[in-house]
Amino acid sequence: MHVSNAVAPTVRRNALGRSSRFRRRVSLFIGLLLLGGEGVLASPFGDSDVTRRQQGILTGMPFMAHVSARAYVDDTGRRMYFAKPPARIVSLAPSITEMLFAIEAGEQLIGVTDFCDYPPEALKKSKVGYANPNLESLLALRPDLVVTPNDFLKPDVIAKLEQLKIPVFILADKNVESIFAHIQTLGRIVGRSTKADAVAIELRREVTAIQQRVQGLPPVRMLYVLNSQPLITVGPGSFIDQLIGMAGGVNVAAKSATPYPRLSMETVLQEDPEVLVFPVGKAEGISESEQQSWRRWSTLTAVRQGRLRQISADQLNRPGPRIAQGLESLAGILHPDDPSENRIEQ
Amino acid sequence: MDLASSWTHTGAVLTFHRWVTVIGALLLTSVGVFALCLQFGATSVGLGTVARAIMHLVRGGEAETTSLETSEMIMIQIRLPRVLLGFLVGSSLAAVGVTLQALLRNPLADPYVLGVSSGSAVGVSMAMLIGIGSAFMLLPVLPLFGFAGGLLALLLIYRLAQSQGRLPIHSLLLAGVILNAILTAFIMFITSIMEPNRSAGLMAWLMGSLTAPGYPALSVFVLYALLVLAMLMHKAQSLNMLTLGEETAQSLGVETEGIKKQLFALTALLTGAIVSVSGMIGFVGMVVPHAVRLLIGSDHRLLLPASALVGGMFLAVADTIARTIMAPAEIPVGIVTALTGGPFFLYLLLWRKDRMV
Numbered sequence: 001m002h003v004s005n006a007v008a009p010t011v012r013r014n015a016l017g018r019s020s021r022f023r024r025r026v027s028l029f030i031g032l033l034l035l036g037g038e039g040v041l042a043s044p045f046g047d048s049d050v051t052r053r054q055q056g057i058l059t060g061m062p063f064m065a066h067v068s069a070r071a072y073v074d075d076t077g078r079r080m081y082f083a084k085p086p087a088r089i090v091s092l093a094p095s096i097t098e099m100l101f102a103i104e105a106g107e108q109l110i111g112v113t114d115f116c117d118y119p120p121e122a123l124k125k126s127k128v129g130y131a132n133p134n135l136e137s138l139l140a141l142r143p144d145l146v147v148t149p150n151d152f153l154k155p156d157v158i159a160k161l162e163q164l165k166i167p168v169f170i171l172a173d174k175n176v177e178s179i180f181a182h183i184q185t186l187g188r189i190v191g192r193s194t195k196a197d198a199v200a201i202e203l204r205r206e207v208t209a210i211q212q213r214v215q216g217l218p219p220v221r222m223l224y225v226l227n228s229q230p231l232i233t234v235g236p237g238s239f240i241d242q243l244i245g246m247a248g249g250v251n252v253a254a255k256s257a258t259p260y261p262r263l264s265m266e267t268v269l270q271e272d273p274e275v276l277v278f279p280v281g282k283a284e285g286i287s288e289s290e291q292q293s294w295r296r297w298s299t300l301t302a303v304r305q306g307r308l309r310q311i312s313a314d315q316l317n318r319p320g321p322r323i324a325q326g327l328e329s330l331a332g333i334l335h336p337d338d339p340s341e342n343r344i345e346q
Numbered sequence: 347m348d349l350a351s352s353w354t355h356t357g358a359v360l361t362f363h364r365w366v367t368v369i370g371a372l373l374l375t376s377v378g379v380f381a382l383c384l385q386f387g388a389t390s391v392g393l394g395t396v397a398r399a400i401m402h403l404v405r406g407g408e409a410e411t412t413s414l415e416t417s418e419m420i421m422i423q424i425r426l427p428r429v430l431l432g433f434l435v436g437s438s439l440a441a442v443g444v445t446l447q448a449l450l451r452n453p454l455a456d457p458y459v460l461g462v463s464s465g466s467a468v469g470v471s472m473a474m475l476i477g478i479g480s481a482f483m484l485l486p487v488l489p490l491f492g493f494a495g496g497l498l499a500l501l502l503i504y505r506l507a508q509s510q511g512r513l514p515i516h517s518l519l520l521a522g523v524i525l526n527a528i529l530t531a532f533i534m535f536i537t538s539i540m541e542p543n544r545s546a547g548l549m550a551w552l553m554g555s556l557t558a559p560g561y562p563a564l565s566v567f568v569l570y571a572l573l574v575l576a577m578l579m580h581k582a583q584s585l586n587m588l589t590l591g592e593e594t595a596q597s598l599g600v601e602t603e604g605i606k607k608q609l610f611a612l613t614a615l616l617t618g619a620i621v622s623v624s625g626m627i628g629f630v631g632m633v634v635p636h637a638v639r640l641l642i643g644s645d646h647r648l649l650l651p652a653s654a655l656v657g658g659m660f661l662a663v664a665d666t667i668a669r670t671i672m673a674p675a676e677i678p679v680g681i682v683t684a685l686t687g688g689p690f691f692l693y694l695l696l697w698r699k700d701r702m703v
Contacts, residue, residue: 115541131542227547229488230555235675253674261675262550264388265557266420284541289487296560299419317543 072189075172076150085191086145086167090128090138093149095320096171097122099183100147102199102321105190111141117282118314118322135160147186149173173319175242180204183321199321206324207246210331214248220334222249223273223302226260228290231268235261239319247330249275269299276302277333279313309333360645368648372655376433379659383429383666384421388673391417391425427558430568432665432679433658435556435624438571440638440657441578442613442620443631444650448585449609450519456632460522462499462614464529466621467552469495471536474548488551489563489622496618499525504610513606515592553678554627556665567623574616575654581609585646629683630657630664633691640694660687 070082090111091097097116100109112125113133128138132154138146138161146161150170161168169189171182180200187196224240226232234240234251238259244251252271253263276294278286291310295303302308311333315326385392395417439457446455457463473491506521507513533552537545558564584605587595592602634657635649642652664682671677 132538226543227550229547230550230557230676232547232550256675257672258675260546261672262555262677264669264674264676265424266388266391266669267674269416269420269424270389270391272416284543297419297423299416313543 072169072185074170075174075178076170078170080167080169082145082167082189085189086143088142088144089190090141090143090146091116091148092128092130092133092146093171093318094118094314095173095318096147096149096182096186097125098318098320098322099186100190103183103187103190103192103196105186105192108190111138111143133157139164139166145169145189147171173239175239176207176246176319176323179319179321179323182319203321203324207327210324210327211246214246214331214335217248217335219248219250220275221252221271221273221301222275222277222334223252223263223268223271224277224279225286225291225294226279228286228293231263231265232260233263235259235263240316243316243323243327243330247327247334249330249334265297269297272299272301274301274305275307275309275333276300277330278308278310279316280310281313284317285313360643360648365648368642369651369655372652376655376659379662380429380433383432383662384425386666386670387420387425388669388676389420391420395421424558427561427564428556428665428669429662431558431564431623432556432662434568434571435620435627436630436634436661437654437658438575438616438620439627439631439661440634440653441575441650442616443657444635444646444653445578445581445585445609445613446631447635448589448646449606449613450515451589451591452519453636454632455519456628457613457617457620458526458626458628458631459519460610460614460617461503461525461529462496462522462617463621463626464526464533465499465502466492466496466618467626468499468529468532468536469493470551470622470625471533471548474544474551475536475540489559489567489619492622493618496614496621499529500611500614500618503614512603513610515606518610550678552625554625554680555676556624556627556661556679559623567619570619571616574612574619577612578609578616579650581605581612582646582650585609585650589644589646626680627661627683628680629687630661633687634660637687637691637694640698 070084072080072082074080085108087108088110089100089105089108091100091109092113094113094116097109097112098118100106101119101122106119106121109122109125111128112122113130114127115130116122116125126137126141128134128141135157143166146166146168148158148168148170150172158168158170171185172178180203183200183203184193184196187193187199222244224234224244226234233253234244235253235256235258236251241251241254241259252268252273253261255267256263276291278291280286291308294300294308297303311329312326315322315329318326381393442457443455446457446459447453449455450459452459469491470488472495473488503518503521503525504513506525507518509517537548540548559567584595584600587598587600588602588605590598595602635653638653638656639649642648661679661683664686665679667686668679668682669676671682
């Protein structure tokens with residue numbers, strides 16, 4: 001999950017049902033088989049497939065092995081072909097920026113969002129806005145690839161970019177597993193697959209280690225306060241809800257039907273969280289005074305035991321390479337007495 | 347002024363007896379509705395639970411479980427203040443709606459038409475933008491910012507609309523509408539530069555939420571709203587005169603300029619406070635007055651208090667639906683007010699048309 005999608009009130013993750021995943025696989029197969037030899041940055045429109053297929057049949061087959069390595073399908077099932085690794089990439093999410101830097105593709109990154117602040121080098125890149133990016137400054141950067149999440153970006157931005165023949169690669173933040181996949185996909189696109197594989201494997205190892213450590217421990221009830229007034233939290237289907245489970249916690253909003261519900265305060269009192277977790281950060285998060293105002297709910301176990309905890313919003317909310325650190329902090333908050341020695345240094 | 351004619355001038359005869367009957371019946375219903383709203387919530391805690399808790403205390407048993415304490419907290423610290431706030435906000439919205447519809451002689455007027463609400467909303471948005479939080483040293487900061495913003499907007503509109511000591515209705519309406527547009531654009535600007543998570547929080551707040559502040563802040567709002575409501579009631583007869591047109595009202599001996607200014611100030615002060623505590627809850631202020639007028643006529647001495655009571659019941663019930671229908675999640679109460687109030691109003695309109703044929 002992305003910083004921003006945390007509360008974007010739309011139908012989102014369901015867009016990728018089983019059928020579309022199947023279709024994606026089929027189309028990948030077809031794409032690999034019938035790819036055109038000249039295929040430089042092919043148009044992502046599905047309609048052009050017909051011509052492409054014919055070209056592929058005529059010219060592509062002998063080069064299949066060569067070209068197929070450069071064919072990619074994004075999370076919305078759109079095909080894309082790169083003759084050579086893109087050198088002018090614009091990232092439209094802090095998490096994507098972090099991934100690109102993690103796989104040492106920072107050089108190829110030329111534009112980022114206003115909220116891309118990690119690593120510090122990201123601050124030096126050109127800014128293009130965020131949920132509603134400035135198309136002119138984006139175009140002025142002459143990008144050969146725009147990588148974007150699909151959750152909060154206005155649909156017309158993607159349509160416009162496609163119209164201008166700028167390839168848009170969409171990464172849907174579904175779950176922790178998709179982070180590993182995204183890192184590897186990006187690695188292959190930018191020509192850093194060895195590094196990307198290493199990053200993804202290491203990240204997976206760290207996440208698994210944390211999971212194993214908390215596995216036997218008694219689960220701890222917690223509430224993640226995304227917004228305090230009115231209360232907005234994370235529910236099933238959200239990325240952070242999954243992290244809570246992985247860190248050995250029980251989300252008190254588990255019964256809500258939406259990923260980012262406005263949870264009723266009555267339910268909070270009844271479910272009685274043992275820990276209140278507040279995200280804090282520069283651009284988002286809950287202010288100190290706001291956190292203190294939670295102390296008036298004196299019957300809560302969390303308040304009685306004084307377990308009001310803060311967590312870096314950037315680490316936990318961004319589905320990027322720092323997710324292990326976020327998970328580690330969360331596990332530490334939930335299980336402070338965990339005697340295990342092998343914690344990951346942050 | 348001749349008292350007898352004043353009682354009958356709107357057509358429907360308003361007798362003291364009729365006033366007492368209607369208001370009495372509405373008051374009784376309100377009590378019932380209030381209890382009903384207290385009964386339902388996201389949790390199974392109800393009035394019975396509370397009764398048992400009280401019995402338990404009376405019998406002098408040890409306060410055994412935390413769940414008893416939790417039930418009490420849910421009822422006393424969450425549900426009671428929330429229903430109270432909902433009722434009072436609903437009453438205020440409806441009363442302001444009645445007043446503005448008469449004052450501006452415009453059936454589309456609602457509490458948000460004069461731009462004061464946007465002023466309050468800008469105040470709250472600024473507070474959220476600088477991340478000050480909703481409470482500071484136990485002071486409810488958001489309402490204070492909201493109220494300050496509303497006051498500034500009020501003064502601005504007044505300065506813009508008045509000319510040569512007079513307050514022409516059309517300039518008032520125009521100044522309000524334009525200021526509304528400007529301030530709304532400003533709010534949009536603020537949300538667009540905010541980090542998306544935080545702007546989602548702001549949007550949720552603006553869409554209207556009846557999360558009651560603690561009792562100290564709530565009681566300040568209750569006293570304030572009741573005071574302004576009482577003052578509005580006091581002006582009901584002047585409203586009757588104003589609906590006849592300013593010239594007629596003047597010829598009947600009403601000092602219209604003074605009355606207009608007072609009514610503008612009262613409604614603006616109340617609107618600013620409402621938006622500060624509950625965001626923008628649409629529909630109540632526009633539709634409740636019309637619905638009540640259809641049923642009991644347009645004498646403001648009856649219409650104003652009756653609308654206030656009906657508005658209070660309507661919003662309290664709408665909020666009960668909003669906080670239970672998707673439990674444990676809540677939905678913005680404005681959705682419920684529009685979805686239930688709209689069709690009901692259309693039904694009333696049709697029913698009334700049939701009867702008149």
